[in-house]
Amino acid sequence: MPTSSKQHRVIKWRSLSSKRLAFLVATSVFLFLSGMSFWVGFSNFTTQKQHLINYDSSHEMNSFNASKKALNIHAKTIFQTSIYKDDIFKLMAKAYHGNTQVKDKVRTELYHKLQPIYQLLQLEHIRQLHFHLPGGISFLRFHRPEKYGDNISSVRYSIVQVNKTKAPISGFEEGRIFNGFRHVFPIIYKDELVGTVEISFSVDAIYELMTHSNKEFYSLLLKKDLVKEKVFSNERQNYAPSAISDNFLVDRAVEGMKSHINAIPKNRIQQINNALNGEFLKQLDRQCQSCNFMINVDQTYYLVNFFQLKNIEQKPVGYIVNYQEEPGIKLITENFLQHLLINELLLFIISLLVFFFIRNQIRQRRLLHKMARTDNLTGLPNRSIFKRALNENIKRSNKKQWPLSLIFFDIDHFKKINDTYGHLVGDKVLKKVARHIEDGLTHKDIFARWGGEEFVILLPNTNLQDAEKVAERLRHKLETMTDFDMQITSSFGVSDLRPVDTAESLMQRGDEMLYHSKEHGRNRVTANPAIH
Structure with a gap:
């Protein structure tokens, strides 16, 4: 005999209800296990990514510091072999005690004597060879020989310190024309301080010494206020606005230096800079010691490291910026996504089994419950x-x-x-x-x-x-x-x-x-x- 429409609706509702409950339980199990799987996988992915970032950043920083030490040794070698000579020191003593005409004559003689050496040193990224008289008076700038006689004590802490201690000093410092990693040595003739000499390297000299295993790019960010305070107004064309932040300027010479064979193209650098978010840029203004940022451009991952740059006085003046392609992040990401997909498929299968198991259990329980409450023959309440x-x-x-x-x-x-x-x-x-x-x-x-x-x-x-x-x-x-x-x-x-x-x-x-x-x-x- 056919089942009545009302009974059919009751049976259908009960069937749907058991399916719905089993579906809700199975879905809850799937979502919970998926959430746990994602959390564990994402935590592991984040840890691996952070370890790789930390390793790359520390490796880059160690390489940078090692290169600075190498340049320091190089500067001492140049001083010992080319400047620490009796005739050079004697000329500086003569200039120190002489009048304006004597100074001009000594300046010309000193320039011609060391100009060939300076030209050779420029090939090694020597940016400045600068002689000063006691008191911080500029005597001879080989990079700007026509500019001399100005007192640079107010902007050159290193010169003041060497005049005071008569001991060499080194470190980063902004000047009237260029910035650089400066190495300032005292010139002492017959126990008298007759001047100082500075051998300065541009930042790209350090970059050229560093190992380049991946595609990289370097930049130097300096605080805009610092440049405005120290650099001659007619020399500020050496700097350009930074695409990263309005509070910093970039050194044109560093940005335009001849890149190594694995350099990241500049158009890609622009894309990377555009991808830097505002919150990260706020960290720069808060003077972070070391900031890094991982971004994805056209399915290629790049690590951007910002290392705080301090001057000789240990005051923060800007950042060394290192861009490097990081293929390891892509590998870690792909592995994470593959494992996540496999886990989701397994969890989906488990959830299906849970669904069928629970649905059968619900049906059996409801059948037993129905048998206890209803008449077996008519299906009516007992x-x-x-x-x-x-x-x-x-x-x-x-x-x-x-x-x-x-x-x-x-x-x-x-x-x-x-x-x-x-x-x-x-x-x-x-x-x-x-x-x-x-x-x-x-x-x-x-x-x-x-x-x-x-x-x-x-x-x-x-x-x-x-x-x-x-x-x-x-x-x-x-x-x-x-x-x-x-x-x-x-x-x-x-x-x-x-x-x-x-x-x-x-x-x-x-x-x-x-x-x-x-x-x-x-x-x-x-x-x-x-x-x-």
């Missing part, structure tokens, strides 16, 4: 569930002063149907009757199989007269069934809740009305008219 619902409705009706009615009915001559047509047909009759009655009730009505061929209906918020009409309608519905060759009729008994009623008394009165119908010809409705 007697124990109905009693519980009856007690609850009696309490609610008494509290809210609502009417409550009860209908008992059974199938007439059911034993004869079993004896004549067999129990299988009898079972079909019971199920068909249950479906017809169920379709004739509302969602608030409670319909249960009481036992055998007997059924019970609870009608909340329904008075006796209306309950009697419902019973009559249901009786007629069964009487006109055309599902079987024989006619199916039923006898009904109707009772309503009285103030003194209990569940037992209400049901007993309904049962009595049912028997009254059966004793008076069956296929009828009796509604306790005597009490009513």
